[in-house]
Amino acid sequence: MLVVIDGLTPSIFEAAVAGGDVPSLRYLAEHGSYRRAVSTFPSLTPVCLSSLATGAHPDVHRIPHLVWYHREEERLVEYGSSFGAIRAAGLGRSLRDTVLNMNQQHLGRDAVTVFEALEDAGLTPAAVNFTCYRGRTRHLAAIPGVPPAYGPKRFFFYNLFESDVTGAPLAVRNRAAGSIDDYAAAVGRWLVTRDGFDFLVFYLSDYDYASHASGPDGSHDALVRADAHIGALLAAAGGPDEFLERYAVVVCSDHGQTRVERAMRLQRPFDGVRSVLVTASNRAGMVYRFDDCPEDVRSLAERLDAEADAEVVLFCEDGAGVARREGEELRFGPAEDGWSTSGDTAILDVPHGLERAWAALRNPNAGDLVVAARAGAEFTDLGGWHHLGGGSHGSLVAGDSEVPMLTVGLELEPRSITDVAPAVLAHFGIEPPDYARELAHAA
Numbered sequence: 001m002l003v004v005i006d007g008l009t010p011s012i013f014e015a016a017v018a019g020g021d022v023p024s025l026r027y028l029a030e031h032g033s034y035r036r037a038v039s040t041f042p043s044l045t046p047v048c049l050s051s052l053a054t055g056a057h058p059d060v061h062r063i064p065h066l067v068w069y070h071r072e073e074e075r076l077v078e079y080g081s082s083f084g085a086i087r088a089a090g091l092g093r094s095l096r097d098t099v100l101n102m103n104q105q106h107l108g109r110d111a112v113t114v115f116e117a118l119e120d121a122g123l124t125p126a127a128v129n130f131t132c133y134r135g136r137t138r139h140l141a142a143i144p145g146v147p148p149a150y151g152p153k154r155f156f157f158y159n160l161f162e163s164d165v166t167g168a169p170l171a172v173r174n175r176a177a178g179s180i181d182d183y184a185a186a187v188g189r190w191l192v193t194r195d196g197f198d199f200l201v202f203y204l205s206d207y208d209y210a211s212h213a214s215g216p217d218g219s220h221d222a223l224v225r226a227d228a229h230i231g232a233l234l235a236a237a238g239g240p241d242e243f244l245e246r247y248a249v250v251v252c253s254d255h256g257q258t259r260v261e262r263a264m265r266l267q268r269p270f271d272g273v274r275s276v277l278v279t280a281s282n283r284a285g286m287v288y289r290f291d292d293c294p295e296d297v298r299s300l301a302e303r304l305d306a307e308a309d310a311e312v313v314l315f316c317e318d319g320a321g322v323a324r325r326e327g328e329e330l331r332f333g334p335a336e337d338g339w340s341t342s343g344d345t346a347i348l349d350v351p352h353g354l355e356r357a358w359a360a361l362r363n364p365n366a367g368d369l370v371v372a373a374r375a376g377a378e379f380t381d382l383g384g385w386h387h388l389g390g391g392s393h394g395s396l397v398a399g400d401s402e403v404p405m406l407t408v409g410l411e412l413e414p415r416s417i418t419d420v421a422p423a424v425l426a427h428f429g430i431e432p433p434d435y436a437r438e439l440a441h442a443a
Helices: 010-018 023-030 045-054 083-089 091-106 114-120 179-193 206-214 220-236 240-246 297-302 353-361 417-427 434-442
Strands: 002-005 033-038 067-070 075-078 125-128 137-139 149-151 154-157 199-204 249-252 262-264 276-281 284-289 310-317 320-325 328-335 338-343 369-373 377-379 402-408
Touching: 002 045, 002 220, 010 023, 010 220, 010 402, 023 220, 023 240, 023 249, 023 402, 033 417, 045 114, 045 417, 067 276, 067 284, 075 083, 075 091, 083 091, 091 149, 114 125, 114 199, 114 417, 125 179, 149 154, 154 179, 179 199, 179 206, 179 220, 199 220, 206 220, 220 240, 249 417, 284 297, 297 310, 297 320, 297 369, 310 353, 320 353, 328 353, 353 369, 369 377, 417 434
Parallel strands: 002 199, 002 249, 125 154, 125 199, 262 377
Antiparallel strands: 033 402, 067 075, 137 149, 249 402, 276 284, 284 369, 310 320, 310 369, 320 328, 328 338
């Protein structure tokens, strides 16, 4: 079982386990192995969940951001930065992109999800509310007119797709009160009671929602609710000991969160520049340059030198990656013995900085520039929305990028969210995809 608590930071997890308010997580921690692990970049939910599902960074799975420009279709893709952003991009199209197209069209064909690999091996994978769900089984929607989705054999997605009748309540009735996770918990209990899967992704998203609103230090109640939902699964198995007799467990988050103290419109430095499109949300942004733009990519990057809140600007030049900060540069790229670098290595002195920056740049759907925000800053989205006074994520900094990683009964110990899928496949004796084998052996 993979339990993902969206947006949970290591420090909050560690403090909660040391206290007495999360007995289920504390029990699992006492019986398992814990470490801090690293997310992907941009550390935004669609990118991160795709990395968890495939064992790959964005250069393989091709999901670049919450909002991006689809070059082949010459249009924006918006996965749900905010309601205002969805309206700005087109409500119907954004919903279709988020619910269906991300998995059926945007997710890279070379990527293999853990659901596909397990079902190909004759096992029964299951997922609850997990947005990167691509699998082998065709599921009809509960709403007439919505096209079918291909997900894991047992598939539950916010009441819209349900492979089984579970009696779970309506997921979207009151998000602020935790109704999304209430739905997930009801489905999870139903599945565990019947031992109805070989592998389950149990995704709890309400903590991230609360942390965006109140900041990572103000979301304790949401974590207590998440712990209660995990406790319900333990009880459904007959108790904690019986639960661990039946299941190996991974508990992690997809990214961290840091507090937002100011907001920046990333489009501003490019106002008046012809044939440039800026897509930004949370704490990462991208700049797309079209052929008739009068400035080259380097000139566009230099426009951000004076923008303190655009901390690191990434672009490709002559086959190398370039990381630029306040006029200083680091050139980098893969080499036989690791990485080749030239310049100021402090620019990418962040967790797995070279690996994550390179993978973000090599994604064919990424912008010509990929921008990471400075600590405390956030980029406004298409609707002008931000999380000022709350929490956000997406950048390269450790606070956005580190995640708690707890494993119980798993032989391999993931050090990155990209190690999780290979570790799960190894648990079932399944060889991971070629791109993930080195990760699995190093985990």
